[in-house]
Amino acid sequence: MNSERPQERLFRGDGGTYDASVPLPQPPPWRRPRPDGEAVLRRPYLIGDQQVEVVNAALRLRRPLLVTGAPGTGKSSLAHAVAAELGLGPVLVWPVNTRATLTDALYRYDAIGRLRERQDGTDDIGSFVRLGPLGTALATRHENQPRLLLIDELDKSDLDLPNDLLFVLEEGEFTIPELARLPEDQAEVFVHVQGSQEKVRVQHGTVRCQEFPFVVITSNGEREFPAAFLRRCVRLELPEPGPDQLEGIVRAHFSQDLHQLEAQWSRVQDLIRTFTDRRSLGGLATDQLLHAVHLLQQGIHPEAEHLREAVLRELRNGGVR
Incomplete structure (x- = not known):
């Protein structure tokens, strides 16, 4: 599976120049600077x-x-x-x-x-x-x-x-x-x-x-x-969140794009299963799952092995802590 078609790449690695008339895609909401004067950045937070x-x-x-x-x-x-x-x-x-x-x-x-x-x-x-x-x-x-x-x-x-x-x-x-x-x-x-x-x-x-x-x-x-x-x-x-709580966390973080999220929900569930399986082997952080879902919404395929190793890399057993 090709995770990203060449025409969709921002950086192509071929010495070319990016079309400056095309704005770069927005980062995920939790990676955007807080506006001046905003006292607290409200983020969805779910615990038992x-x-x-x-x-x-x-x-x-x-x-x-x-x-x-x-x-x-x-x-x-x-x-x-x-x-x-x-x-x-x-x-x-x-x-x-x-x-x-x-x-x-x-x-x-x-x-x-x-x-x-x-x-x-x-x-x-x-x-x-x-x-x-x-x-x-x-x-x-x-x-x-x-x-x-x-x-x-x-x-x-x-x-x-x-x-x-x-x-x-x-x-x-x-x-x-x-x-x-x-x-x-x-x-x-x-x-x-x-x-x-x-x-x-x-x-x-x-x-x-x-x-x-x-x-x-x-x-x-x-x-x-x-x-x-x-x-x-x-x-x-x-505790580490279970599958149901992970689904709730994903929905909360992508609440502004729920229609697009629902259209891809079966693939999101596959990502959650992959995440929980890999977490049991060597530890993963919840924000790694959110990163993978964001890439999925951008049209990238985080299931590809090289991206899975980059984004869903275990924090223990050879991963970077």
């Missing part, structure tokens, strides 16, 4: 009733929600879905890696920039302090609602970081030493926050939340967390 109840328990307790599951089960997307439904504004995201530190998530202080300003005869220290995603989540609210912070892939962090988080998540406050050392007549400082031009007031160097943010922490289960950290979290394990 039991998982919904766990999320609501964390919301009511205002405890961090620790979400685990295989790659591609929608752990990070859950945070955006909650923010969209509850009107919590833009999600503050802290992507964790091995170099991540608690201080980076709380605030950044530009000491060199301040030194230069002082040499010019001025000294507004607040202009050189910017709160990070965790600091902003504690210091700000969205229209009298708590902020939502996504701490993404905490299991990739240094071993000490979960313990470092305990006090801040439990007490809802932290101190900026550079501001705490200021004299009494400079005890009130206005500092920048992440993601907007807003400034917040900091008294005596301490940022203290008016309302605890809702914190979603994701983990791929690559290591265990300390018991003291786990005790402070509500834990949610996201």
Whole structure:
């Protein structure tokens, strides 16, 4: 089976020139930039009733929600879905890696920039302090609602970081030493926050939340967390979606093209069967299925072996993790 006829190819690989009068096809909806001013990009998100109840328990307790599951089960997307439904504004995201530190998530202080300003005869220290995603989540609210912070892939962090988080998540406050050392007549400082031009007031160097943010922490289960950290979290394990749920996810993501989707539904079901079979062998992420369906709607045949290996490649057993 030819997956793509030469006349349908965008890039032909023959040294020719693409006809600029023909616009490139639109990418899938989830790969389009968010328009300016749109607080939260609404994406279809489907999980089971039991998982919904766990999320609501964390919301009511205002405890961090620790979400685990295989790659591609929608752990990070859950945070955006909650923010969209509850009107919590833009999600503050802290992507964790091995170099991540608690201080980076709380605030950044530009000491060199301040030194230069002082040499010019001025000294507004607040202009050189910017709160990070965790600091902003504690210091700000969205229209009298708590902020939502996504701490993404905490299991990739240094071993000490979960313990470092305990006090801040439990007490809802932290101190900026550079501001705490200021004299009494400079005890009130206005500092920048992440993601907007807003400034917040900091008294005596301490940022203290008016309302605890809702914190979603994701983990791929690559290591265990300390018991003291786990005790402070509500834990949610996201299972891999079954065939019926996958059908619902596909319909939700392609809701604007349902007529075209229905016309090709038997082939979509074949893709779902192929996806579930390959997932059982080596793990696949749900967005890989959505990519294959999008190609199908574009007139491409993702069932062709070379495209199947490219788009539906297992994440384990020789696949790229």
